[in-house]
Amino acid sequence: MNTQHVSIALGERSYSILIGAGLLDCADAFGAAPEAAGNGRALIVSNETVAPLYARRLAQTLSGRHASVQILALPDGEAYKNWQTLNLIFDALLQQGADRKTTLYALGGGVVGDITGFAAACYMRGVPFVQVPTTLLAQVDSSVGGKTAINHPLGKNMIGAFYQPQRVVCDLDAIKTLPARELSAGLAEVIKYGPIADMAFLDWVEAHLPALRACEPQALAHAVRRSCEIKAQVVGADEREAGLRAILNFGHTFGHAIEAGMGYGAWLHGEAVGAGMVMAAMLSQELGLADAAFVQRLTAIIAAASLPVHGPVLNAADNAGRYLELMRLDKKTLAGEIRFVLVDGLGQAIVRGAPDALVRRVIDRCCAAPA
Amino acid sequence: MNTQHVSIALGERSYSILIGAGLLDCADAFGAAPEAAGNGRALIVSNETVAPLYARRLAQTLSGRHASVQILALPDGEAYKNWQTLNLIFDALLQQGADRKTTLYALGGGVVGDITGFAAACYMRGVPFVQVPTTLLAQVDSSVGGKTAINHPLGKNMIGAFYQPQRVVCDLDAIKTLPARELSAGLAEVIKYGPIADMAFLDWVEAHLPALRACEPQALAHAVRRSCEIKAQVVGADEREAGLRAILNFGHTFGHAIEAGMGYGAWLHGEAVGAGMVMAAMLSQELGLADAAFVQRLTAIIAAASLPVHGPVLNAADNAGRYLELMRLDKKTLAGEIRFVLVDGLGQAIVRGAPDALVRRVIDRCCAAPA
Structure with a gap:
């Protein structure tokens, strides 16, 4: 090779x-x-x-x-x-x-x-x-x-x-x-590139998850190359995150709250991004940007990568409030408004704010104990 | 105004x-x-x-x-x-x-x-x-x-x-x-611009030192403006100090050694640069770049600004050795060679190394107790 x-x-x-x-x-x-x-x-x-x-x-x-x-x-x-x-x-x-x-x-x-x-x-x-x-x-x-x-x-x-x-x-x-847990954490970022930029790549990842988890060389080579290509394209257009580059943070706004709330290192970054992407997809659905089928499919892919699809409870009394408090510290926050990376289920992302009530509903839904 | x-x-x-x-x-x-x-x-x-x-x-x-x-x-x-x-x-x-x-x-x-x-x-x-x-x-x-x-x-x-x-x-x-000591420290950087870029400005500074020390508004305005113009020109040509910009550090290689050797804050930065410029001028003379008259004139201007023209003794046993040791930590040092900003007495500066023996002679000469 x-x-x-x-x-x-x-x-x-x-x-x-x-x-x-x-x-x-x-x-x-x-x-x-x-x-x-x-x-x-x-x-x-x-x-x-x-x-x-x-x-x-x-x-x-x-x-x-x-x-x-x-x-x-x-x-x-x-x-x-x-x-x-x-x-x-x-x-x-x-x-x-x-x-x-x-x-x-x-x-x-x-x-x-x-x-x-x-x-x-x-x-x-x-x-x-x-x-x-x-x-x-x-x-x-x-x-x-x-x-x-x-x-x-x-x-x-x-x-x-x-x-x-x-x-x-x-x-x-x-x-x-790599330990299996670290490999899965890496797959979270591979999965990320599909919904924000290239749904054909998400199809490929979905089909090759077993090969990737088995470290099959050709599959790894393709996953790394295509991920780097997408990232290079986005960064080349917006080195200092004035706009477009923020889409690379799909799942990361919720994810950073999970990492901070659990104490750095308790959840791996990729694990937090896994559950974070589920939340961001659900929020996209709540706002009418993506449909339920997309959320279900993305959640299944994340689960198949052995990543968490439920967020942790960070505060028993007011869990969603704790998430919101932590997310307001995100670097994308402007004048107190949390900026979320949302997707349309067709390979496009946008960055925008969302009403607290919708965000709370998504957190409550995603942090519910698995059935 | x-x-x-x-x-x-x-x-x-x-x-x-x-x-x-x-x-x-x-x-x-x-x-x-x-x-x-x-x-x-x-x-x-x-x-x-x-x-x-x-x-x-x-x-x-x-x-x-x-x-x-x-x-x-x-x-x-x-x-x-x-x-x-x-x-x-x-x-x-x-x-x-x-x-x-x-x-x-x-x-x-x-x-x-x-x-x-x-x-x-x-x-x-x-x-x-x-x-x-x-x-x-x-x-x-x-x-x-x-x-x-x-x-x-x-x-x-x-x-x-x-x-x-x-x-x-x-x-x-x-x-x-400003306290008089701080004002003098600032004059060190004003004086610096002449030897590296504009001897007419050094003439002007020499003639207006009493006005500057009295904070006469027109004199201050001219000193600040002309200093900023020279600095802007140098920085505009070499923002990240790949070459030319290093000339702005005239007197600073010796000066940083004085500041570090005395403990930060004991000597003001401008005071260390004052004595450092005397050493750099003496080294320029030792290397045949500048003549004795220039060294004498620059030393007199620095003294007239109420700045020290003698370096402190940093180590009684091997003073020059201590200076050299500290100067090797300077950011302009490359592969162990200390890079000095030297001047020709006509308004031009160059950056180069110098034999340790000459540097030692200059330090010994400049750190001798005043007559």
Whole structure:
């Protein structure tokens, strides 16, 4: 199977996404040697789970490109996507005397990519970085498009930057070592692309869910490539989320409330997005944008990916009120109005507000205990 | 005296610098009312020294532009330009439910401008901000050009972003309330522009130092305008310091070592730049770029501005070694080589390395006790 390329067109910040098996061992996948070959340093930022599996292999692959390659393993998990962990990266960079030509490599899932990208954006006001995503979620979504961030106790991804990587290298082999729960979490973002942009892709995903869950190489390759293509198109049209880009957050407004309400890390991001997409589809139906059959079908696909289709109860006394309170902290909120990504069931999304009463009805419906 | 305008040309990130007396009370100085007039919130970020003098007046001036205007007073001083203080801004924004259309106003000196600009760059990945500098140093240098940052225990301005304000509003009246020491510190950056870009301006500064130190309005207006013009020209040609922009750091490589070595805040930034310019001029002479007469003249001008012309002893056993160690942490350092901004005495600057032995000689010469 050949390596596939997806380009993301952002003028002077354009870059390539490479997708293939075994790329971690392939020096060419990381591009032509840099100008001052062998001169710049590199820091591979990973976490305690991923580093033992892949960090030394990547360091070996990069050894011809950099004067030195160091490895930093952060604690693993969304709960550590904070300033304290970010500072571990700055400490490592300063202690090794890293300069403005030092390249950061983010080796891991979405948390490692987000925090490493933000470190690269801020260290000396910006150093180069490369995304080497090892989870399905990071390969199909978070590593592409330049959104970087850390969490604040009062809100997810509240502190961050739009900062594009030099390149994204997706080794499909890495997905094979993922726990099933993480694989399902990644499928949530794959499923997302259909309703917002390409219903034919949703058909394909529906038909290939068993192959994807079995990590069948051709199926994975197609899912990653098509997801990246859609994301590249949207990001290329709206890098800084002035408008269109917000559609990529389908399921995320409800999802972020679930993650924050349960405590970061209790639900995986993809799990929260799974239940969140069900809620967003139900809200689309309440507003007359989508029909019941679409909601039913999407819910079935999400369930078939082993993702939750019921939201958790965040507050026994006023559950919907708690969701609303948390959602008002979402970055898409404007002048107190929560902005939802809604879909029409035909592959188109819009971003708009909705009456609280309808939102409450949807939350009550979706958080009811499964039959 | 009329309000003067300087434009800074950065494509879609272009903006105006307004310079005049009484602008803090002039709503028009802050531009046309925003699109959603009265809809966006505002947070004025200041410090405990400046807020009591000007924050309420600015809030009053802005009251017609924003749905709400809040004030946050940070602790005062370079020692507080750190993550903990930055987080006070994020806490205030999140507690008041600030969204992506909330505008931050940086009301104060260089520290307030740097930290507020960085908060604006990071909050929700970027919100608008306006610089309202109240010190001479901030008006002629730090508020212009989009460099924002906080300090790390291991280095000054190590964590930051290039992030341009919407506008810079310089009220010359604010300079009149500055302590003499702060005024002198600002003059260091005014003096800087001559040797790197415009020797006629150095002639003018030399002739008008008494008027500037007396805060004579016409002299202040000219010094601020011409400084901003030179800075705008350099930044417009090299926003992200790929090359030319580094010349603005004349005196800063040595100066940063002094600030870090003495502990942030012991020497004012401008004071460290004063002694640092003497060292940089001496190094230029050692390398045959400038002559002794120029070094003598520049040293006399710096002394006449009441700025130090001798560096402090940072380490009794190996003073030059300590300077070198600290300078290797400078952001302009590449592959371990310290990059110095050197001048030819005719208004041109270059950035280059220098042999350690020469640098040591200069440090020894400049740090000798005054005769």
